[in-house]
Amino acid sequence: MSNRHASGTDPHGASMRDKAARDALPPRVRQLLDQVLALLTPELNRELERVLVALEQDVYGQAELARNPALQSGYMDTLRKLRLHRDRFAPTFLGGLETLLMGIRSPARPDDDALDTPVYDSLRLVDHNEISEEAVLSTIALRHESRAGLPLLLLGQRFGVLAGAPAFDAASLPVGPQAFGRLLAEAGAVLELNLETRLQLYQLYDRQLMPGYAPWVEAINALLDSANVLPELTFVPLRRRRATPDSDAAQDRRSTSPDAPAEGAAGQPRNYTAWPGEADRSAHGSAEEAEMLALLRELLAQRRAATDSTGEAAPPSTGTAGRPRTALASAEIDAALGALQTRAPTPQSPRSVPDIRQALLAQSRLQRGHATTLSGEDNDTFELLNLLYTAIGSELRKGAPSNDLLDRLQVPLLRVALQDRGFFVREEHPARQLLNAVAEAGAVWIADDETDPQLNSKLQHAVDHVVTHYDGDATVFDSANQKLQQHLQAMARKAEVSERRHVDAARGRDKLDLAKARANEAIDQAVGGGTLPKFLRTLLDQAWTDVLTLVLLRHGEDSGEWRLHATATAQIVATHLLGEPAPDGLAARIESALGLVGYHGEEAVAIARQLTGVPDDNDDPASRTELAIKLKARTRLGADAEPKPAEPEPRTPREQECYELLRALPFGTWIEFSTNQQGDMVRRRLAWFSPTTGRALFVNQRGQRVDDNVAHDLDQVARLLAIGQARVVSADRGRLVDRAWQASLSALRGLTGRDRKQEESA
CATH class of the missing domain: 1.10.530 (Lysozyme)
Structure with a gap:
């Protein structure tokens, strides 16, 4: 979409072209698009206003915390611009949305999409600021495309009917996440904000407005469905059969037979949208995902070869009397796991991925009367999930309430990973999102000496929802995670308010x-x-x-x-x-x-x-x-204040260096303190400190002031840093599951790398 509205170039000509495009639409199509716009306008108006209010509050908070007068002046100038131009923000967004909707039958003209003539003020090949903004908006759009994938697919079919053209993909859909991102950039331009504040605006848009995007898409689909635009359109995913030598031969015979049915006919499972002749629009993974999965399998093969070379016993591939083991089909594995998933947990239930694999094979042996095994791909899936769970366990406390819940998620996650191995390479996979939410809730929100019955209940409900309802539809994980995230976000807001009061x-x-x-x-x-x-x-x-x-x-x-x-x-x-x-x-x-x-x-x-x-x-x-x-x-003024600390002893050069480092840290930095001689650490947030008195305020994840063994002034913290009993958490290391996955990959690469070095030295 062009930036003519934001830049102000030829607004009269642009409005004339928009009116011409609207008048060129058939009356029924124009009426339906007006209904779509009327459906979205009040929701978007309200949510865009909430985003601006939150942005003002954040900028005001930054101005309060700014220690540099120049920075504080910059934040106040940003506030002034926000209040001056905020009335143009939502109308610009909605005006651009109307232009996109009414232009679905108008081909893009070169003069419409042409960018303004650039001013070459430096010899740079790219504009770094523009790329960074595009990257942020693209990441947000892709995340919400994956969350609303099926409704967007159906909506693209229906908009194709309205446009009299092939179905729209998510990137070209006028109400798609990418279109919303471009509209947000145009609306943000009228606010005249700097790059830092624009990126802050995009983050708030992602956190506050876009969580309601999927229900809006569902509502548009329902509106068009009720208007008889592809009524009762559905999407039916069918799993592909695993290729075997017999099935390959049969397929070859069918492909060479003149009477062979066409691709997608009965007996040939494929994904479809219940409309004959439609091409298969679902993607089974990008080339990058396929390449990553191939690399994972190669690393696992090298790991197994290294294990075999050390003389350790490998799982035998033959049963008794030398008979080769039969590989279980994926459908059999999924059915067995589904039965295991519905069982009530008992003390004898499998507690780990290897235990589940062993129970699966033992049950198959009893049913068949001879030993069975897993195919290479399925075995790799079990190994990868076991590696991931092992790495997650290393970051969690023993006995944490979330550990049992993570164990209960193993069977549904195995079923997901066996059907969609993109679970291992896509960070935004719904099942991976829920796994991370449950793991982080136990690791971050619940301390060693406290319990949170309400949070435990929400976690329990999310896991129960997946265990009860999952049967091949990964959206079950997304719905469970959305309810859990609402509670976690409410906890985060309460923590912010509590911290601000302290x-x-x-x-x-x-x-x-x-x-x-x-x-x-x-x-x-x-x-x-x-x-x-x-x-x-x-x-x-x-x-x-x-x-x-x-x-x-x-x-x-x-x-x-x-x-x-x-x-x-x-x-x-x-x-x-x-x-x-x-x-x-x-x-x-x-x-x-x-x-x-x-x-x-x-x-x-x-x-x-x-x-x-x-x-x-x-x-x-x-x-x-x-x-x-x-x-x-008589009670004196300020008598309930903390006693004045004693005059500190002179600092060593190392302690002074640590003290200066602390004085330069921004508010909100996390610091880990040692709690015992075994090296256990507790993480506290440096919410505030006084440059004059050196007094410091530390809070926990919930924003509550801590009065445990944590020091309460910069001098004490500096001395702890100097002797290694405290350390500054330099940056956010990302989500827990992503860290665990990277640790698993590092372990695999490290093992295979050491083995190659040993072979070369031999």
């Missing part, structure tokens, strides 16, 4: 401590080298310090209020050290100031008389003692 409280405590220190400093400066009576110094250090602290917190050090009270402090000290009479009105100002921190009536009058040196007939030791007792019993 950060605000920590900032307030730090600000209070700094104000109190400055108040004490002001009193010390006024006293200088003089010596005040002990009782008078107690009044200054307690009651009057609270007054000065409150003034600093409310008005700041550059305010007239602070200067007025600093002058009053100097006058109080001069009254007692130099014997000067108290200025007129000083006692009244002191009484008024004491009232701000909770001193009232006779108590405030008595303190003001003592500070100004006004003689009092009732001023006797007993009355001063009574006043001192009241001061001691």
Whole structure:
């Protein structure tokens, strides 16, 4: 789609062409497209507004956390642009969508899709910014294409009927994820945001708007179905039969026979959309996936060869009396696994992938009366899933609540992987998404010393849904994962709110401590080298310090209020050290100031008389003692704050280096702390720290402040870093299942690499 709306080039000509394209449509087609647009407009309006609100909140939060004034100014400028242009955002998106819908029968003209003449300001072959944005939007589109694959396939057929053309694929569909991505880029251009904020906009669009995309596609399909556009259109996936020597020979005979049925006729399983003559539109994997799967099989073969060369016993390929074992057909394996899946778990149930394989072969032996085996591809599938589960187990705690749930998922995952080996190479596979959600929930959200019945219930429900309903349709995993993700996202939002409250409280405590220190400093400066009576110094250090602290917190050090009270402090000290009479009105100002921190009536009058040196007939030791007792019993301003830490010892060069590293870390960095001598680590988030006092706030995954063995200031953390009892998590390592899969691949490559080196050295 062109960028003419966003760039503002010839809007009148563009609108005229759009009107011409609309008028050229048949009335019924135009009416149906108007209904599609009316269906999507309120939903998109609401969701786009939510995306902008979330973007404003995120940018405002970044501005609050920015330590650099220039960065803060940039964030505030971004906020200004958002508020200035936000009214044009949704109309631009919806206007572009209407143009796409009404132009489904209009071929793209060269002048319509021509880009603006580029300005060659540098000798670069590519525009890095543009590529990065395109890559982000393309990744988002591909992810949601896979999640709504079947509804998009059916919708493409129906839009082909409306356009009087071949069926639309997901990339060219006017309401497809890729089209939405281009519309988002055009709408984002009117906001005049920088690259960083545009990428932030795309992420929010992915998290908040696109989760509702699949239901919208279903709703459009239902609308067109009710309007008799390919009514009752369905998609029926049929599994291909595994090739055997007998079936290959039969196929050859059928292909050479003049009476052989055409491709896709009865007896020839294929995927179809229930419309005769339609080409098979489903893809069984890209060339890259096929190449990756071939590499995996090669690595497994090298691993088995290496195991055989070490003299370890390999699974025999023959049964007793030397008879070759029969390879089980995939349909038999799936049926046996389906029966195992429906059984209630017992203590004797298989607990691992090798156990499941062994139980499968043992059951087959009992049924057939002789030993059987798995085909090479099926055996590789069992081995790969076992490697993946082993790597996942290395990242989980023993006894975690999610471990039993992961064990229950093994059988459905085996059935998925046997039917679709793309499970191992596609990160966005629905079954892989659910596996990652369950594993990460147990590893991240549930700590060693806590339980979460609500989360455990959601995890249990997701796994039960798959175990109960899965019978070849991978969308079962997607529906279970969507419900689980809603709960996890709600937990993430609660954690963010909780963390923000703790950060605000920590900032307030730090600000209070700094104000109190400055108040004490002001009193010390006024006293200088003089010596005040002990009782008078107690009044200054307690009651009057609270007054000065409150003034600093409310008005700041550059305010007239602070200067007025600093002058009053100097006058109080001069009254007692130099014997000067108290200025007129000083006692009244002191009484008024004491009232701000909770001193009232006779108590405030008595303190003001003592500070100004006004003689009092009732001023006797007993009355001063009574006043001192009241001061001691009174809760002072900030008395519930944390005690001031002791002055730290001098740091070693290594500790100082770690300290400077911590001061340069952004808020939100994760740090792992050692909890025992066995090397167990606990991960905490550095939510905030004070560059002035060095006080730090650490929270857990739920955004709750932790008061365990974790240090509470940068100095302590720096010393732990220096001796290796803490480490900074430098970057997000990705999802747990993806890390486990990469670890499995590394283990395979490492094993085969070592074996080749040993052969070369021999």
